[in-house]
Amino acid sequence: MTLSFLLSLIVLIFTYQTPLIISSSSFSSPPFALKLGLSLTVEKKDDFLISQNRLYTAGFYSVGVNAYCFSIWLTKPLSDGSQTIVWMANRDLPVNGKFSKLSLLKTGNLILRDAYQRVPIWSTSTRDTTQTALLRLNNSGNLFLLNRDGKVLWQSFDSPTDTLLPNQPLTKLVSLVSSRSSTNHSSGFFKLFFDNDNVVRLVYSDSKLTGIYWPDPEFRAWESGRNIYGSRRIATMDSSGHFISTDDLLFNTSDAGDEPLLRRLTMDFDGNFRAYSLDESRGIWQVTWQAMSEGCKIHGSCGENSTCSNDPIYGRKCSCIPNHRMINHTDWSYGCEPEFKPASCGNSEYNFLHLPHSDFWGYDSRYMPNTTLSTCKKECLKSCSCKGFQFKYDWSKGFTICYPKFLLVNGLRSTNFNGSMYLKVPKSVPLSLNNSRDVQGFNLNCSGKPTIQLDRVYDINRQKDAIKFLMLTAYVFGALELICISSFFYGTRSRSITREQGYYQAATGFKQFRYAELKKASKNFKEEIGRGGGGIVYKGVLSDNRVVAIKRLNYESSNRRGEAELLAEISTLGRLNHMNLIEIYGYCAESKHRLLVYEYMENGSLSQNLQSNKLDWDKRLDIALDTAKGLAYLHEECLEWILHCDVKPQNILLDRDYKPKVADFGLSKLLDRNDTRDLEFTRACGTRGYMAPEWLFVNLPITSKVDVFSYGVVILEMITGRRPTGANQSGGSSEGRLDSWVREKIAAAGGKNDWIQEVVDSTVDGNYNMSTMGTLIKVALRCCEEYKDARPTMSQVVDMLLHVEKDD
CATH class of the missing domain: 2.90.10 (Agglutinin, subunit A)
Structure with missing residues (x-):
């Protein structure tokens, strides 16, 4: 038994000392094609593909210290010695400079592995039953997999990064996404x-x-x-x-x-x-x-709380607004922060600093046409979230317009701009325009190669350690041998788990929580704050005193997803950041436990608040608008097309200021943008009463319009105070539907506006503008149209709601 153990150790030593990596250049270097079963390795500088006209090269490109991306670049360098990168496979997950490789498997799948990581960080997800696939780089700069039948299995032209080549x-x-900086x-x-x-x-x-x-x-x-x-x-x-x-x-x-x-x-x-x-x-x-x-x-x-100006000599320049300082002096995207402490919210605590010829585009809390400067100031003073307002005269319309702002971004300062900004500042702050110290050009002092140091070390003197271990085991017999075997394999497993967890955290940007840690944070899942088909949500307090919501997924409902599958989902969701979408902090995938950790929303769900007197009509209109913005982002502005599939009041959460955030989109179906058919939708998804009619017809494609329908029902529920269906009603039947009830009231009114008072919930506090309410109801009804093509997109809904004027 001892002899066999020693032999095993010797095999392991030589395995660690000379890892077996098959490379294309191990046999003969084929610069024009990569065959099945072969690899390109990061350590071999001659492992690359080149087009026949020698214009383009594909291989591992250094993007920092011990960091490489598999890329395509123009072979001939520029005059400054730099290469022109035209495509990258793993731009957001660089691999290590040792033991990483690109392999063309015999199944026809092209995968990129990062050193010892078991899970590939990039793959073409292709399969070739002919087992004749070749990876080639053509004269146009297109990297493609081709089999003997002439079928293109995959090509880089179908998945560009930031560049399009001719034709x-x-x-x-697809989308083109910029790089973070020039380096x-x-x-x-x-x-x-x-x-x-x-x-x-x-x-x-x-x-x-x-x-x-x-x-x-x-x-x-x-x-x-x-x-x-x-x-x-x-x-x-x-x-x-x-x-x-x-x-x-x-x-x-x-x-x-x-x-x-x-x-x-x-x-x-x-x-x-x-x-x-x-x-x-x-x-x-x-x-x-x-x-x-x-x-x-x-x-x-230029980031938040800053303005941009065009200098005729230096080009684009950024500067902090008065009484603010730059947050990160190497990156303007962080913007500026105030040098003062905000005063308490009260009319007597603030003044307004006039910034002529300045604008902050977007993020208006109100649209106030034909109003005075004094009225605009009063409106901003009574709103705690108002940071200032734009005031200008619209020559095309013939009146002044006021835009109160709840966020100061997209700042512009130009003498050609006909309008002014009025910044809301505490009375303790001097009203001076000459105290903005941070003024810099857009191209900050960030020259040189990017410093990307991967947090994994591979240069280990394994030979020395292995010899010591071999000498030690030579004196160990019997029971000590078993202990050594157990210790060796346990240590290897621990290092593997630690290394893999570190890899996952770097890959996703999320923290991987231990189950025991979340169990302690939630006091053994004591305080339930919500539940649904996907699982139960509990309140918890992490070790850093952050209050969080911990969603314990139903193991069966998660289709027994493994850690890799869960990570693939949340890493995608981690890129979907919007102020009206719930933020995910981390996850747990330990044994049979699957948990997600979210930010905590103080006021619970919209469903819990609909019958309270805390949601007046102004708050309800704000919730309608901000929810539409979150859904519009999911449908149209993120890198993936995401259908929520279960928009309802229970999945719209409210923070301490009653600002909404759409939740549970993490359990929805991710689709490629604009794909109109998903073959994995084998049954209706959603909640009775909120489901679009097309869920019940197998021949109708499922698109983003299913969320538009559900959103319309939610708005009608907020306005009428009525539930969308009874216990015996189905989501697809028009009988008894909430939108049908509203349409009947409109038809019975015979063109008069009497129907509005009949429809609107009379128990809600506050007054409302009849015209505003009528418009809001009609927008909701458009969303609830029977035929999906008659419904607007969520971005169109946002546009319509932005022009709904609130009652002054």
């Missing part, structure tokens, strides 16, 4: 994509905010020359510099027609979408077209 299409299924290639905040209205748009989206800024959001799409009625969504630029899109976006680069030139379209890290042509003689890229001529109109340019 590479932008379709409804940090991870996903940034800006995106180019086809919206649900068939229009190519630019959007800014970070962990707190999201907003479309091109075409100009001040205008409708058709006013910007776009066509929203196309049946297809595709855009491309040919090798001559001619761009054409199905939404009628057409342009020619400044050097269009000149050939041969190397060209590219890139979603740049500063938020602009540009076309480039390569000047090979000088080794530089030249801009030949750009979407935005004014950089300061790009949303998110």
Whole structure:
């Protein structure tokens, strides 16, 4: 027994000392193709693929210290020695510089492994029954898997990162996402994509905010020359510099027609979408077209509480608003923070600082046309959330407009802007415009290679440790041998678990909680604060004193998901950050336990508050608008298309200020953007009374309009105080439906407005504007149309609600 143990140790020692990694260059280096069963390894500098015209190279590209991404780049470096990256497989999860490899499995699946990690961090998810697949890089820069039948199993042109090459299409299924900076290639905040209205748009989206800024959001799409009625969504630029899109976006680069030139379209890290042509003689890229001529109109340019101005010499410059300081001096996206402590909310505690020719676009709490400056100040003073207001004269409409703001972002300062901002500041703060110390150009001092140090060490002197271990075991017999075996394998397992947990946390950005930790935080799951089909939610207090909501998933309802499957879901959800979506802090996937940890919402669910006197009509309209914004983000502005599938008052949670956040979207179905059919929807989803009619018909595709229907029912429930159905009613039958009851009241009124008072819940505190309420009810009824194509999108609902005027 001792001898066999020693032999096993020797095998293990040599395994650790010389790991077996099969590489394409281990036999012969095929620069033009990777065959089944072979790999490209990160440590071998000659492990790469190259196009036959030698223009493009695919291989491991260094993005930092011990950090590599599998990428495609132009083979010839620029004049400054840098490479032009045109595609990356794992831009947000770099692999280690040792033992990582890209492998083409015999099943036809191309996978990227990070050193010792068992779970691939990237995969094409392909399968080839002919077992003849080859990975090639063609002369256009397209990396593709092809089998002997000529079938393309996968290609990089179908999943771009931030760049489109000539004749590479932008379709409804993909987006271009900017890099974080010129040296940090991870996903940034800006995106180019086809919206649900068939229009190519630019959007800014970070962990707190999201907003479309091109075409100009001040205008409708058709006013910007776009066509929203196309049946297809595709855009491309040919090798001559001619761009054409199905939404009628057409342009020619400044050097269009000149050939041969190397060209590219890139979603740049500063938020602009540009076309480039390569000047090979000088080794530089030249801009030949750009979407935005004014950089300061790009949303998110300078962060919160700051303004952007265009300097004729230095270009775009950011500056903190008065009495504020920059949060991070290397990154303007963090914005600025106040140097003063906010005063208590009261009319006598604040003044207004006038900023001429300044604007903060979006995030209006009210739209107040034809009003005075004095009235606008009073409105902002009585609202604790108001940070200031924009006041301007609209020459086209012939009256002044006031926009109270609950967030100061997308700041712009320009003498060409006809309007002013009035900042709300405590009376203790001087009203001076000359105390803004932080003024810098947009390109901060962040030059040099990005420093990405992966938190895993692989350079271990295993030979020395192994010899010591071998000498030690030579003197161990009998029972000690068993102890050594157990200790060895237990230590290996512990290191593997610790290393894998660290990998998962780095991959997802979430903390992995231990079950015992959550059990203690919730006092053995004592205080229940909610429940549903997916599980029960408990209140808990973490070791750092954060109050959280802990959702204990039903093990059967989670389809017995393993840790990897749960991680894949929440890592996607972690990128879906919006102020009106519940935030996920972490998870637990231990043994049979599956738990999710959310932020805690002080006022519970909308369902719990509907019958209370705490939700007056102003709060209810705010809840309707903010809920619509959260759903619009899920449907149209995030990187994946997500259907909630169970919009109801129980899944709309309210914080301490009664601001809503949509919850339980983590258990909904993730779909590729604009995919109109999901084969995994084998039964109706949702709750009786809130379900759209198409759930009951197998031939009808399930789209985002199912959430629109449910949202309309929720709004009608808030207005009428009536439940959507009785115990004997089904969600698909029109008989007894809440929207049918409202339509009957409208029809019986014969064109008069008497029906509004009959429909509106008379027990709700506060007054309401008849016109406002009538408009809100009609928006809800449009959402509840029987046929899905007659319903608006959630972004259209947001637009309609933003123009609903509240009663002053």
